[in-house]
Amino acid sequence: MTDATTLHAAFAGHIAAALDALEAAGTLPPGLNRANVAVEPPRDSSHGDLATNAAMVLAKPAGTNPRALAEALVGELTKLPEVTSAEIAGPGFINLRIDASAWLTELRAIAALGGDYGRSAMGSGKMVNVEYVSANPTGPMHMGHCRGAVVGDALATLLEFAGHKVTREYYVNDAGGQVDVLARSVHMRYREALGEDVGNIPEGLYPGEYLVQVAQELAAEFGDKYTSAPESDWLAPFRTRAVAAMLVMIKADLALLGIHHDLFSSEAELQAAGKPEEAEAWLRAHDLVYDGVLEAPKGKTIEDWEPVELPLFRSTKFGDDQDRPIRKSDGSWTYFGADLAYHFQKAEKADALVDIWGADHAGTVKRIKAAVAALTLGAGKEKPFEIKIVQMVQLLRNGEPVKMSKRSGNFVTLADVVQEVGKDVVRFTMLTRKPEAQMDFDFAKVVEASKDNPVFYVQYAHARIRSTLRKGAEAGFAPSDAAIERLGEEELELIKLGAQFPRLIEAAAAAREPHRVAFYLYELAGALHAYWNVGNDRPEKRFIVAQDADLTGARLYLAAQIGQLIKNGLALLGVEAVEEM
RNA sequence: GCGCCCGUAGCUCAGCUGGAUAGAGCGCGAGACUUCUAAUCUUGAGGUCGCAGGUUCGACCCCUGCCGGGCGCGCCA
Numbered sequence: 001m002t003d004a005t006t007l008h009a010a011f012a013g014h015i016a017a018a019l020d021a022l023e024a025a026g027t028l029p030p031g032l033n034r035a036n037v038a039v040e041p042p043r044d045s046s047h048g049d050l051a052t053n054a055a056m057v058l059a060k061p062a063g064t065n066p067r068a069l070a071e072a073l074v075g076e077l078t079k080l081p082e083v084t085s086a087e088i089a090g091p092g093f094i095n096l097r098i099d100a101s102a103w104l105t106e107l108r109a110i111a112a113l114g115g116d117y118g119r120s121a122m123g124s125g126k127m128v129n130v131e132y133v134s135a136n137p138t139g140p141m142h143m144g145h146c147r148g149a150v151v152g153d154a155l156a157t158l159l160e161f162a163g164h165k166v167t168r169e170y171y172v173n174d175a176g177g178q179v180d181v182l183a184r185s186v187h188m189r190y191r192e193a194l195g196e197d198v199g200n201i202p203e204g205l206y207p208g209e210y211l212v213q214v215a216q217e218l219a220a221e222f223g224d225k226y227t228s229a230p231e232s233d234w235l236a237p238f239r240t241r242a243v244a245a246m247l248v249m250i251k252a253d254l255a256l257l258g259i260h261h262d263l264f265s266s267e268a269e270l271q272a273a274g275k276p277e278e279a280e281a282w283l284r285a286h287d288l289v290y291d292g293v294l295e296a297p298k299g300k301t302i303e304d305w306e307p308v309e310l311p312l313f314r315s316t317k318f319g320d321d322q323d324r325p326i327r328k329s330d331g332s333w334t335y336f337g338a339d340l341a342y343h344f345q346k347a348e349k350a351d352a353l354v355d356i357w358g359a360d361h362a363g364t365v366k367r368i369k370a371a372v373a374a375l376t377l378g379a380g381k382e383k384p385f386e387i388k389i390v391q392m393v394q395l396l397r398n399g400e401p402v403k404m405s406k407r408s409g410n411f412v413t414l415a416d417v418v419q420e421v422g423k424d425v426v427r428f429t430m431l432t433r434k435p436e437a438q439m440d441f442d443f444a445k446v447v448e449a450s451k452d453n454p455v456f457y458v459q460y461a462h463a464r465i466r467s468t469l470r471k472g473a474e475a476g477f478a479p480s481d482a483a484i485e486r487l488g489e490e491e492l493e494l495i496k497l498g499a500q501f502p503r504l505i506e507a508a509a510a511a512r513e514p515h516r517v518a519f520y521l522y523e524l525a526g527a528l529h530a531y532w533n534v535g536n537d538r539p540e541k542r543f544i545v546a547q548d549a550d551l552t553g554a555r556l557y558l559a560a561q562i563g564q565l566i567k568n569g570l571a572l573l574g575v576e577a578v579e580e581m
Numbered sequence: 582g583c584g585c586c587c588g589u590a591g592c593u594c595a596g597c598u599g600g601a602u603a604g605a606g607c608g609c610g611a612g613a614c615u616u617c618u619a620a621u622c623u624u625g626a627g628g629u630c631g632c633a634g635g636u637u638c639g640a641c642c643c644c645u646g647c648c649g650g651g652c653g654c655g656c657c658a
Contacts, residue, residue, distance in 0.1 A: 328656040363653040533622035
């Protein structure tokens with residue numbers, strides 16, 4: 001076995017080999033599509049250790065019936081030494097039972113590989129660019145950014161673990177109107193810093209206190225040079241410095257969550273380099289951009305709507321309601337116009353793109369995917385481009401919705417939440433829900449009711465294991481695989497669940513769903529807790545059985561490996577595996 | 582009006598890309614702490630998988646149409 005490290009992967013190979021053998025024998029016609037052949041543990045473990053639907057999936061295209069094919073397949077599979085029984089069940093499932101020794105081999109593999117157990121070559125070194133957060137650089141991170149940040153970060157780590165080369169990228173929107181508003185807001189604080197009474201910050205500017213310090217630095221740098229100068233004099237330098245200061249703040253906030261991007265790409269630099277022009281020229285040459293006039297938007301009336309001719313991307317060709325402008329009437333780029341060039345730029349350096357977006361931008365998915373598909377195809381090869389939409393988090397405090405508005409300066413910052421709740425709780429909580437489902441984050445609940453929180457349940461399992469290993473060491477027992485054949489049925493159940501870790505990683509990575517790791521860990525922790533409690537009533541089932549050094553060594557070995565699995569899984573989620581609670 | 586997401590136990594949610602008798606936590610009922618940490622465990626009750634059709638050996642999962650909730654529908658970002 002070349003891939004002796006993961007039992008499930010090995011058996012996927014065994015099934016394939018068995019099918020090859022049937023082809024060679026003429027039982028099965030060659031070239032059947034096996035994409036739907038699955039090898040997985042049955043839901044009900046009484047059915048066996050592994051099940052495959054191969055006979056049912058292939059019977060029809062092979063022109064035979066499931067039963068007959070299953071019997072032929074069973075004939076092949078029973079030749080394997082690890083297979084203790086192969087039974088046909090239901091409409092044509094094949095249920096396999098695997099010898100205990102194979103599971104013990106897997107347990108040794110966990111020990112041998114340690115932190116690398118579960119690592120996969122699935123990605124075969126493909127370069128994947130994961131873009132996440134990309135919050136406008138106009139203030140500190142708030143809770144609205146949190147979920148996408150955590151999901152994106154965990155996904156990036158997961159993809160790396162599954163054999164991809166990952167770039168974690170943050171797109172800095174430093175070219176739009178919002179950064180001018182930032183610069184104006186800072187200018188007001190700048191005048192204030194120089195002793196002027198500016199009164200309340202006017203509507204439409206950012207009122208946040210976090211601008212005070214930036215303004216003071218500007219006052220120190222420029223003195224009163226710009227207090228009454230025209231905006232055209234100071235807008236650019238103020239904008240540059242304010243954005244830089246905001247990014248420092250944002251990076252610090254992200255660091256609190258353990259998030260670090262590899263690359264911060266500037267929209268302003270992209271535009272300065274003429275990338276959007278290049279994209280526009282190509283799109284025009286291929287009749288994907290034309291000059292046209294938009295219809296007035298439906299569903300809501302805009303008083304000052306007037307039809308204007310603009311360069312439009314033909315997104316209606318790709319299922320969008322409307323063609324979309326890439327430039328404004330003043331000739332500057334729309335967000336979309338710059339964004340398509342940005343994605344094209346990313347695609348030149350990567351094999352695949354993944355974006356994590358908030359649900360409020362879901363309406364723009366079609367146009368950007370269409371534009372990027374056209375551009376990358378035009379450049380020679382279409383690059384896979386996925387956009388994962390992360391739904392809104394409703395922030396609650398004692399059941400009451402917390403209203404957030406950046407304009408009023410009234411928002412819950414990420415830093416506050418991390419400080420109050422802790423990084424591990426925030427991260428794990430954000431990952432115990434599939435991202436496309438809306439979620440409530442009740443402040444009071446997450447803070448106070450720690451025992452309801454899955455993260456503690458999982459961490460507790462790890463802490464228990466570590467504690468046991470410490471106790472064992474004190475009593476002179478070390479984990480050892482010398483006598484692991486003495487592990488019984490209950491221990492094997494634990495190993496079987498643990499052995500699913502590698503295939504779980506691959507499935508989660510393929511689906512781009514890091515939350516599956518969190519749910520798996522919860523299940524594994526539950527199995528560990530259940531096993532532990534057997535020892536309450538039956539001291540002979542405890543990890544440490546003082547009078548039996550061999551058995552104790554074997555059980556501690558098992559405990560150590562389960563602890564390793566939990567640690568590996570938590571590492572993917574960016575959550576600490578604690579030594580004690 | 583249109584697009585995207587969601588709808589699974591009283592509540593909060595999983596459901597491994599179409600598999601076998603749909604699962605877990607909380608809550609409710611009954612139990613287990615002179616212990617390797619009870620932040621745990623065991624056990625019971627609780628379901629028309631929003632509704633109606635369709636596709637096939639088989640549907641919570643795919644397709645169509647409704648119903649309900651969320652997000653969005655400027656040359657904003």
